[in-house]
Amino acid sequence: MAYRRTETVVARLAETRERIVVAALKLVAKEGYGGAGIPAIAAEAGLSTGALYRYFPSKAELFDEVFRRGSQREIDVCAEAASQPGPARQRLARVVEVFARRALKGRRLAYALLAEPVDPLIEAERLRYRLPYRDIFVGIIEDGMRAGEIAEQDALLTASAIVGALNEALIGPLAPQAKKTDQEKLIHGLALFCVQALGPMPGRKL
Structure with missing residues (x-):
């Protein structure tokens, strides 16, 4: 038996x-x-x-699980922020602010999740875990287009660009050797940039 x-x-x-x-x-x-x-x-x-x-x-398998756990926790928080009511631009700014604020508060972990050199197994997961963030932004953009708050556009393209911009903009400030930055200015600037990436309100010229 x-x-x-x-x-x-x-x-x-x-x-x-x-x-x-x-x-x-x-x-x-x-x-x-x-x-x-x-x-x-x-x-x-x-x-x-x-x-x-x-x-x-192996260490790679353990860290792969650590990466999954840490990343999913941040995704869940951002999804919750996106689900709160409000105009699309306000919701997008809220998610960006939540993402950036949590990253800057837990700098070492955020840098490990976003950019620290890792085993190829974890690097593959890192790329895959960008997709849920992209999908959160796609949902907000599509909601905004349906409500007439955002001009018609390729929601997937815009959302992907926003995710890329967020990661790239935060890598430097999160790095262990980074100099002290004005975090509120950085957070505000990121949110403004991402909202502006949606383009002007429908009916308004660039």
Whole structure:
């Protein structure tokens, strides 16, 4: 008869795996991917290095899960901000401000998620996780076009450009060696740029 894990064993394994991911996410937020070594993560999780490898066979696989977890948390917050009522331009500005403010508050983690050199496996996930942000902006733009608040345009193209601009504009200020910046000015400037990317109100000339 094949061995079947009991519910208690399955729950214990899941709890330990979760503890490892939480420990890794904590260290990445503090030290970045480069500074979060497996021995340190194991110690933070209260495990031996060997025990950790039984849950995650490689550092790349563990960090891939950390990236997924950290990215999804930010996507969920931005989606919630987008769901709040208001004109399309106001909603877009709100999402941009939330994204930028959270990134600047958790600079080390944000830099790790956006730009820090990583394993190719994580880099692939990084590109994939830009798509939910793009889709959030597509939804806002399409809502605005239906309401007559935004001129007809290629919503996918505009949304993709906004995501690219956000990432590119924040990489420098988030970098570990970056000089101190006026965060409120940066956030306001980003929101203004992204709103202006929607073009003039329908009926108004450029």
